[in-house]
Amino acid sequence: MAAVGGVALHKPLGLLAELTHRCPLGCPYCSNPLALDARQDELDAATWHRVFHEAAALGVLQVHLSGGEPGARRDLVDIAAAAHAAGLYTNLITSAVGITDKTLDALAAAGLDHVQISIQDADASSADRIAGYDGAFARKRALAAAVVRLGLPLTVNAVVHRANIERIGEIVDLALALGASRVEIAHVQYYGWALKNRALLMPTPEQVERAAALVDELRARHRGRIVIDAVVPDYYARYPKPCVGGWGRRSLNVTPAGKVLPCHAAESIPGLEFWNVRDHSLADIWASSPAFNAFRGTAWMKQPCASCPRRELDFGGCRCQAFALTGDAAATDPVCHLAPDHAQVAELAAIRTDAPYVYRRM
Numbered sequence: 001m002a003a004v005g006g007v008a009l010h011k012p013l014g015l016l017a018e019l020t021h022r023c024p025l026g027c028p029y030c031s032n033p034l035a036l037d038a039r040q041d042e043l044d045a046a047t048w049h050r051v052f053h054e055a056a057a058l059g060v061l062q063v064h065l066s067g068g069e070p071g072a073r074r075d076l077v078d079i080a081a082a083a084h085a086a087g088l089y090t091n092l093i094t095s096a097v098g099i100t101d102k103t104l105d106a107l108a109a110a111g112l113d114h115v116q117i118s119i120q121d122a123d124a125s126s127a128d129r130i131a132g133y134d135g136a137f138a139r140k141r142a143l144a145a146a147v148v149r150l151g152l153p154l155t156v157n158a159v160v161h162r163a164n165i166e167r168i169g170e171i172v173d174l175a176l177a178l179g180a181s182r183v184e185i186a187h188v189q190y191y192g193w194a195l196k197n198r199a200l201l202m203p204t205p206e207q208v209e210r211a212a213a214l215v216d217e218l219r220a221r222h223r224g225r226i227v228i229d230a231v232v233p234d235y236y237a238r239y240p241k242p243c244v245g246g247w248g249r250r251s252l253n254v255t256p257a258g259k260v261l262p263c264h265a266a267e268s269i270p271g272l273e274f275w276n277v278r279d280h281s282l283a284d285i286w287a288s289s290p291a292f293n294a295f296r297g298t299a300w301m302k303q304p305c306a307s308c309p310r311r312e313l314d315f316g317g318c319r320c321q322a323f324a325l326t327g328d329a330a331a332t333d334p335v336c337h338l339a340p341d342h343a344q345v346a347e348l349a350a351i352r353t354d355a356p357y358v359y360r361r362m
């Protein structure tokens with residue numbers, strides 16, 4: 001394994017290609033950055049083609065075509081074909097709004113390997129209310145049926161929060177009925193836009209406890225029929241998640257305008273210098289970009305992480321969350337019960353309001 005400045009340089013396995021920030025939905029937990037890339041700044045298909053070949057040469061196995069809503073790109077089929085031609089396993093992450101059946105047929109013919117459809121709830125009116133878009137739920141059902149008809153593997157992804165956490169059983173039933181082979185139950189991550197709605201989205205401790213027990217029961221009940229992946233809400237965890245598998249270790253994100261980020265929220269950390277695929281090769285960025293090297297290895301860690309036996313397991317948690325909650329991106333993620341700032345996590349989780357959502361609109 002190569003090393004940079006004495007720190008082991010792993011090979012990236014996955015690339016998130018954020019093709020556009022444009023999106024018809026207005027989800028209150030949107031993970032796009034606060035400052036969105038404009039349409040005229042988006043990379044063209046030829047540049048994506050080069051990026052995918054560079055990614056494959058670097059060791060990347062999977063590309064996730066994402067956004068925003070990738071269906072907003074008129075050249076989506078060309079881009080998917082380029083990913084397939086580069087030898088990458090190609091996954092489309094979509095809200096389903098903006099992908100017609102005709103586009104899906106063309107994507108399948110271009111070599112698309114997998115489709116992931118996000119749903120907001122198992123209840124149609126609640127789902128459309130959370131998405132801020134009438135008719136979104138019906139479109140998701142229709143696209144899921146088309147995906148299965150084409151024989152493509154389907155994953156259903158549901159972001160869970162106070163308004164839908166009581167319907168996890170129904171969400172899994174819906175995923176089964178749609179023909180999905182995997183369902184991801186992922187709790188909202190509170191940075192970026194979701195921070196604005198934290199008090200509206202935060203579940204109660206009792207809801208979280210019931211949900212965790214239900215997920216265990218559902219896994220046992222549906223073993224062999226569907227894989228259930230679950231991400232517990234950070235704020236109620238004892239240890240933090242190993243965010244993105246460790247900073248600069250396993251994955252990279254390319255933004256619509258070509259900046260390469262170690263994680264989708266990295267631009268929320270001020271002072272990091274991101275390099276752009278328009279100016280550098282992906283291999284050069286992976287090895288030498290200041291942003292990627294900022295939190296690689298363990299030398300940057302402060303106590304208690306610096307001497308903690310878990311530091312190579314969770315890498316000190318999430319840098320973006322550490323910054324969002326403490327103002328210091330090198331701090332221990334406060335969701336860790338050993339973190340000096342841990343007490344504020346419980347205080348923040350206890351703040352809940354029922355005001356209307358602040359929708360994300362471009």
Ligand code: SF4
Nearest residue numbers: 305308310311316336
């Ligand atoms: Fe992880 Fe740091 Fe907490 Fe140890 S102190 S468990 S390394 S976040």
Ligand code: FES
Nearest residue numbers: 243263318319320
């Ligand atoms: Fe950026 Fe966790 S989202 S490190």
